[in-house]
Amino acid sequence: MIHYKLSYEIPTRHFIHVDFCMENPKADIQLINLPFWRPGRYERGSFAKNIQEFHVFDENKKHLNFRKVEGHTWEIETQGAKELHISYNYYAADLNAGSTYVDRGILYVNPVNLCLYPVGEEATPCTLELKTEEGLKVLGAMPELKDGKYQFSDFHHIADTPFMCVKKSQTIEVKTDRSTYFLHFWGYFKLDETKISRDFKKFITLNEALFSENPYKDYHFLFIGLPNNFHHGVEHKESTVIALGPGHSILGKDYNEFLSISCHELYHAWNVKSIRPIELWPYRYNEDSYSNLGYLCEGVTTYMGNLLLFQSGVWEFEDLAQEFEKFFDRHFNNFGRYNHSVAESSFDTWLDGYERGIPNRKVSIYNEGALLTFCMDTIIRKKHDGKKSFHDVMHKLYEDFYKNGLGVSEQQYWDTIAHFAGEDIRAFFENYIHGTGDYHAIVDEAFDYLGLEYEAKPAKEFHEAHLGMKIVQRKGENPWHIIAIYPGSPAETMGLYVGDQLLMVNDIEAEDDFPKWLEYFVDDKYQFVLRRNSIVKLIELKASERVFYKDYKVKRLDHPSRSQREAYNKWSYKK
Ligand SMILES: [Zn+2]
Known part of the structure; x- marks a missing residue:
């Protein structure tokens, strides 16, 4: 058995004290590990850098020798101790959906950040005791509380159970035939309970109906409302943490x-926490867990999440169309699509999956x-006249793999899709999942089947369309930073770089209205004053009539054929 006790004295110092106790450690040397990544984010998190003090002793408070063998692994000389105690503290000042944070009135913990575990003993049951300020309420998918301690079945369980202890929060309950859903809100939220309950009930009910069972008993949404622009969610089997902002909108x-x-x-909860790539089954917190299947984890979930809102009637087609417009913008305006397949980009999330990365290298899972x-959903629908869909693929994966305690290999995933889509689909895998084939043909075919169309227009921002550069203004700064450059555009040929800070154009200082000035000087030569690596430069260029970056508009055909109408109705669940 392993015991954790979390406490803190002065919350504004942001340090959490952890008492770790392991019964019956190895007789001579015990390896102790802190996860260096967390499920849901496939890159190193290096949580051990937040540990300040670290002391090791036995059941008689006798100090034991230890040394670090890796950044996140300690080797301890146990000298026959019956209990191994480690007393350490963890700096908890980051507030996002996967972090740990303590401040006045809140203790928010992702145990995977700060709970040590003995290497190879992830299956050992553990308990958790909390000592917080008075009057805080514990929110999250917490297990049974016995003698003041939460009882977890093993390390995977505690690592997958984030929780918040807070003074002030609001909770909405949504019940279905199978489960109760708790929507906990902490921070900046102005709730319309009726609207939220109604919409959640619709998509939750449809989600449940797609699978034979819920992989959880009850489910908790932990919402964190922030003042700044923020969008971050992390999945767990019985809960999720979602940090959003700004609270006013x-x-x-x-x-x-x-x-x-x-x-x-x-x-x-179904896809990733239950249906999961074999490389992540079980989770190994002290290894980089490379997988090609990020497009199953995140791609399927992104499409399905939006589709379920549409199919359950929460969203109209126009809402879903806006999501497609974003997909097209991010795909067709990104030249990384000629370089990396989605499978390669999945493998490389461990390198640069959560940052913009170097220009034109990669795509997004x-x-x-x-x-x-x-x-692929439309290919299956077409083959089965709308009676089968990608939902059937996911249902089969759940039954064949998760319910048999198995992870899914890429080959098994493809075989399951081919079971519904037919053997011809294998060329699709090679061309588009492991290849960099042009998406126009497959998107056109899918759109044609459903009676949809899209139009590419010059980007709304003049400098994107005709100078070929995307720029952003960082908060509190005047210069505008170049974040992307279109190959072959005036911006590229005249020597602008990603990362350049634009200070002036034609004697006008770059302020909030800088994009308007870029449009204003359309008929003139642009004289940019820019800063690059502390050197100020002058670069001249002229706008082109050619269109570089484009915006996309997605809509239904004005006059769809009868078969298109039927296919659309089956896809949309509209009668
Ligand atoms: Zn996700």
Whole structure:
């Protein structure tokens, strides 16, 4: 048995004290590990850098020698101790959906960040005791509480159970025939309970209906409302943490974003927390776990999350169309699509999966994964006259693999798709999942089947369309930073780089309205003053009539054929 006790004295110092106790450690040397990544984010998190003090002793408080053998692994000389105690503290000042945070009125913990475990003993049961400020309420999918301690079946269980202890929060309950869903809100949220309950009930009910069972008993949404622009969710089997902001608009004009991320994370309870790539089954917290199947984890979930909102009637087609417009923008305006397949980008999340990365190198497991899932969904629908769909693929994976305690290999995933889509689909895998084939043909075919169309127009921002550069203004700064350059555009040929800071154009200082000035000087020569590596430069260029970056508009055909109408109705679940 392993015991954890978390406490803190002065919450504003942001340090959490952890008492770790392991019964019956190895007689001579015991290896102790802290996870260096967390499920849901396939890159190193290096949580051990947040540990300040570290002391080891036995059941008689006798100090034991230890040394670090890796950044996150300690080797301890146990000298026959019956109990191994480690007393350490963890700096908890980061607030996002996968972090740990302590401050006045809140203790928010992702145990995977700060719970040590003996290497190779992830299956050992463990308990957790909390000592917090007075009057805090514990929120999350916590297990049974016995003698003041939460009882976890093993390390995977505690690592997958984030929780919040807070003074002030609001909870909405949504019940279905199978489970109760708790929507906990902490931070900046202005709730419309009736609307939220109604919409959640719709997509939750449809989600449940797609699978033979819920992989959880009850389910908890932990929402963190932040003042700044924020969008981050992390999936767990019985819960999710979703951090969103800014609080003034997240349940207002950004309400669709709130729905989309919520439905996405819930779908993960089945896909990723249950149906899971074999490389992640079981989770190995002290290894980089490379997998090609990120497009199953995130691509399928992104498409399905949005589709379920549409199919359950929470969203109209126009809401879903906006998501397709974003997919197209991120795909067709990204030249990384000529370089990396989605499978390669999946493998490399461990390198650069969560940053913009170098120019034109990679694609996204979310974006390209979602587009490809959509195309495969329509291929299956077409073959079965709308009676089978990608939902059947996911249902079969759940039954064949998860319910038999197995992870899914890429080959098994493809075989399952081929079971519904036919053997011809294998060329699709080679061309688009492991290849960099042009998506136009497959997207056109899928759109044609459903009676949809898309139009590519010059990007709304003049400098994107005719200078060939994307720029952003960082908060509190005047210069505008170049974040992307279109190959062959004036911006590229005249020597602008990603990372350049634009200070002036034609004697006008770059301020909030800089894009307007870029459009204003359309007929003139642009004289940019820019800063690059502390050197100020002057670069001149002229706009081109050619269109570089484009915007996409997705809609239904004005006059779909009868078969297109039928296919659309089956896809949309509209009668
Ligand atoms: Zn996800």
